Amino acid sequence: MRLITxxxxxxxxxxxxxxxxxxxxxxxxxxxxxxxxxxxxxKTEKNGVISIKFSVNPNNDDAREFLVEDVATSFxxxxxxxxxxxxxxxxxxxxxxxxxxxxxxxxxxxxxGKGKKLLTLALTDDNSKYAGYFSGSFSIDWSExxxxxxxxxxxxxxNKLVFKELKNLEKDVFTLSHxxxxxxxxxxxxxxxxxxxxxxxxxxxxxxxxxxxxxxAFFRIDTQNWIYGVFKPPPNxxxxxxLNPDLGYxxxxxxxxxxxxxxxxxxxxxxxxxQGKSSDLRIYNLFIKEDRLIESTKDDPIWFYKPEWISENxxxxxLPSGQKKIYNLDxxxxxxxx
Numbered sequence: 001m002r003l004i005t006x007x008x009x010x011x012x013x014x015x016x017x018x019x020x021x022x023x024x025x026x027x028x029x030x031x032x033x034x035x036x037x038x039x040x041x042x043k044t045e046k047n048g049v050i051s052i053k054f055s056v057n058p059n060n061d062d063a064r065e066f067l068v069e070d071v072a073t074s075f076x077x078x079x080x081x082x083x084x085x086x087x088x089x090x091x092x093x094x095x096x097x098x099x100x101x102x103x104x105x106x107x108x109x110x111x112x113g114k115g116k117k118l119l120t121l122a123l124t125d126d127n128s129k130y131a132g133y134f135s136g137s138f139s140i141d142w143s144e145x146x147x148x149x150x151x152x153x154x155x156x157x158x159n160k161l162v163f164k165e166l167k168n169l170e171k172d173v174f175t176l177s178h179x180x181x182x183x184x185x186x187x188x189x190x191x192x193x194x195x196x197x198x199x200x201x202x203x204x205x206x207x208x209x210x211x212x213x214x215x216x217a218f219f220r221i222d223t224q225n226w227i228y229g230v231f232k233p234p235p236n237x238x239x240x241x242x243l244n245p246d247l248g249y250x251x252x253x254x255x256x257x258x259x260x261x262x263x264x265x266x267x268x269x270x271x272x273x274x275q276g277k278s279s280d281l282r283i284y285n286l287f288i289k290e291d292r293l294i295e296s297t298k299d300d301p302i303w304f305y306k307p308e309w310i311s312e313n314x315x316x317x318x319l320p321s322g323q324k325k326i327y328n329l330d331x332x333x334x335x336x337x338x
Contacts, residue, residue, distance in 0.1 A: 028111035029082040030058050036079045036111075041067065049089050050074065056111040066113030072104065076136060080144050084109050085118065087136055102130075106138060106147075119169055122152070139195045140166070141202045146173070146223060148205060150193055161193065161207070163223070174226045181209065181219055184230060191216040197245040200312065206245050213239050213258055218250070218286055231286035244309045248286040249329070251294075251307040251315070253279060265302070272301035279303040281317055283329075294327050295319070 030036055035058055041051040049070045057063040068086060071077070076087030086109060091102045102124035109115040122132040132152040139148040147169075149162045160177040182189045191209035196218075198205055203224055209217045215237045221228040237252040244250070255277065259265050279302060281295040297303055297320055305317040313329040316337070324337040 027082055028056065028058055028064070030056065030079070030111065033079055036084070038074070038077065040074055052077070054084070054109075054113075058111065064112065068109065068113075068115065072136060076138075078138065078140050080140055080142050082111070083144060084111070085138070085140050085147075086115075087121070087138070091124075104136065118147075118166075121149075134162070137193075137195050139198070139205065141198045141205075141223075143202055145202070146205075148195060150195075151175075159193070161221075163205075163221075174221075174223075176221065176228060181217075181228075181230060188232065189217045189230060194239075196243055199245045201246075204245060206243060208239075210239060215239055215241070218243065220248075233286065234282075234284050234291070237284075240304065242307045242309050242315075244312070244315075246312045247329070249283045249309075250286060251281065251283055251305075251317075253281060253304070255279065255301075256304075257302040269300065269302050273298070277301045279305075281305040281307060283315065295325070 036054075036056055038052050038054045041053050049072060051067060051069050052071045052074065053065060053067050055063055055065050068088075070088045070090055072087040072089040078085040086107050087104065088107050089102075089104050102122075103120065104122040105120050106118045107115045108118045119134075121134045121136060122130070124130050134149040135152050137150050140146065144166050147164050147166055149164070151158050151160045151162055158177075160175050162172050163174040164171065165173055178193060181193070189209060191211045194208045194210050196206040196208055203222060205221045205223060207219050207221075208215050209219070209230075215233055218231045218233060219228055220231070231248075233250055234252050234254065236254055236256050237250060238256045238258065241251040241253075255272075257265075257268055259268070276298065278296045278298045279300060280293060282291060282293050284291050294315065295305065295317065300320040303320050305319075307315055307317045310316045310326070315327045315329065316324060317327070318324050326335045326337060327333075328335070
């Protein structure tokens with residue numbers, strides 16, 4: 001009979017702790033983002049913020065709903081496995097007469113609706129003195145190890161990305177200045193920092209540098225060794241295109257067109273039709289510079305395909321008819337979505 005030694009017991013206990021650390025028995029967690037949804041309820045006129053109703057369905061049969069007030073914007077919500085993170089604004093300047101004690105903060109909420117302040121992004125003190133620590137953008141990996149922030153433009157020379165461990169917000173784990181991001185080719189690489197995605201294994205964090213709607217460059221940071229790379233996309237890559245964070249493919253249309261004016265848009269569409277031009281959906285690999293044509297249409301020569309990577313090797317997009325298709329990166333095959 002084989003005896004269980006103290007060392008064996010210790011190893012079993014260590015494995016159990018590794019598998020369960022950070023997750024309480026009563027903690028509500030989700031397996032993927034399809035079990036999480038939200039919708040804006042109303043806008044509060046006095047300060048321009050919104051109220052949002054959240055729905056969580058961790059077991060697909062036990063939906064929970066709760067309301068969060070004073071949400072800065074619906075774009076500032078980050079769901080993770082066992083928590084969601086929300087940017088909230090209180091006494092926002094420009095919407096109320098008394099701007100004292102304005103606060104812009106990130107809050108952590110458990111999926112039962114209980115929230116607690118995580119950190120301050122900006123504030124106005126009792127003497128009306130403004131202090132901006134970080135911009136309103138932030139990103140958190142699915143397992144909640146890191147939060148990524150951007151140092152604000154209060155001091156342009158100090159504009160940088162900041163990585164912190166969520167368990168120790170007092171310390172910066174890694175920083176990357178805007179100056180470092182563009183130093184390889186400052187004539188060709190420039191623009192404002194924007195946050196994009198984490199890879200599925202959460203090893204890499206992706207962002208972009210943009211000038212208005214146009215993407216000037218992408219960057220990727222390895223969170224295991226903090227090595228980063230900057231990649232130039234094809235010309236006319238716009239912000240609405242989608243990045244595959246695992247394989248480095250970006251969708252784009254060489255002849256993208258956008259205008260906020262409906263009359264200009266209609267005129268441009270007709271001009272391109274007269275010239276027999278098409279709208280093309282292409283993908284480009286930022287690592288090996290491979291370029292593929294995925295779809296082309298002349299039905300609407302300024303059509304935006306609404307591309308979305310739904311898995312590591314599957315790209316979903318929409319045709320002018322409203323029909324949706326999926327392109328398989330590995331096989332090159334197409335599938336119509338019923």
